[in-house]
Amino acid sequence: MQEKWIKKSPDDFPVRPNLTDYKKEYRSFKWEDVALKFEGLPSGGLNIAHEAIDRHANGPLSDKTALLWLGQDGEKRTFTFAEMKKETARFANVLKSLGFAKGDRVFTLSTRLPELYIAAMGILKNRNVLCPLFSQFGPEPILQRMQRGDARALLTTQRLFKKKIRPLLDQLPELRYVFLIDAEEDESEQVRSLPRLMEQASDIFEIPPTDPEDMSILHFTSGTTGMPKGVVHVHKAVHTHWMTGQYALDLHPDDIYWCTADPGWVTGTSYGIITPWIHGVTNVVDEAEFNAEHWYSVLQDEQVSVWYTAPTAIRRLMRIDNDPTQEFDLSSLRLIQSVGEPLNPEAVVWGAEKLNMPIHDNWWQTETGGIMIANLISQTIRPGSMGKPLPGIKAGIVHHNEDGSVTEITEPLKEGELALKPGWPSMFRGYLHNEEKYNKSFTGGWYLSGDLAYRDKDGYFWFVGRADDIIKTSGHMVGPFEVESVLMEHPAVAEAGVIGKPDPIIGQLVKAFVSLKTGVEASEELKRELIGFGRKKLGAAVAPKEIEFQENLPKTRSGKIMRRLLKAREMGLPEGDISTLED
């Protein structure tokens, strides 16, 4: 199966001249050298906020724009590193004066407002733990996460507070304060006006000594495969952020960088807040929700040069089937990166054709804290592959033996579980309240990712599917990604989600849920055509036997297709945890 897959994928894309050639650096890389990139706190230790903000504010970048905020009503605000230093100091002082101690958890529930970004850094300065929630969560997922995460404070807006939080307060007895971003006056001793508190707070804050192993961020996973897990990160993770900002995102001082992920998810904090600032780069934050025309306008008007986005967004852009470079001036753009789901080869090629550059796929997880495997900027892109491990990262494919141990598979093209050698700086330090699960993720000197993949003879990694999503049909193992990617090659298909439907004869039958491009009519004839198309490309054993059209596939709010839900619905089983399901 794999060999055919590689052969049939589109041609590779060579390295482009407008990306830095880091080949030599990849080879001589050492984590010890990365440690030297950081200033460290005057009081001792390592604090992310010092490295991201204060260090630049105290040096030649002080007047450079750190945050370029685009409001959804067209308003535009900018904050220099010097201004960010003051604002984040104020918020740190607010927390300190209200008695928040090291390690206390501060949750955020807000749309992408400047205050959210300021608070995130202020929280880290006061050595509190940042716990981001996604603003579109309903009350139940919010309550559940705040209870599990021992929330001591919450930063939110008046609207979200009224709608979602107020009714929960009785059930959150440990919650000491709610800070309302947009309230003029305090509501009560507990529910406070943020502007009031900020006004009274000093803009000078000395960050207390921070141990690199102190907890920095508590993130909840996307819930694609089940109940979202609380994932613990520490300040030292910033070493990975620096490394990946350099070697995966190719950040340089003059770049204008835009990460479209919301800080409710790990991509939105690691790469939507921390990484650009560690590199002293201007970070664009767009408050509005996805809209293709608007997104192209942001790329054009803000002259974005490095853009980090996700397959779900790319597929939405592809669905429109237009010619963006005819309508917009995208000449500043030099690098597009994507993460979150497998990026179909079709999408890489679409980038090359429509945006004048192939899209670089990369792989990581909430648990890894940063990018681990990427189509490196100094290496040829293989469409459909996640790329190669970044410098300092050792990845492997492992086989599970019957006695519970694992063995590395060194032979190319053999599928197994994608695993990493523990010890990279942003490796998670625990699953919240679940030490057993954490310990179980490490076996035989490997961290086991739960994803299946294989490596080709040149060392590129290819995603097969999540361990839970693999389909067993007539004795074959089928990865949904392969089938989905082939269906997407058909001009009528916008998106596909593939599952194994239990079948008494062949074990599982490959079934595809397909959404069509704008303007394409669903019909029995098209179904037959797609089945034929799949058979021709994949062979009868792997091709979908059933196709069902759906206007929209169920996705997590971070944009991942929820195959487990497609399957549960197909089988009439309970839907399980759907707290992260998109409306």
Ligand code: ATP
């Ligand atoms: P949960 O762990 O709660 O089920 P989740 O795994 O989707 O949710 P995240 O940590 O946000 O939560 O996502 C990481 C997962 O996303 C990876 O384990 C992988 O399955 C998928 N993923 C991310 N990037 C890629 C990629 N480039 N190619 C393929 N899969 C990817």
Ligand code: MG
């Ligand atoms: Mg996961």
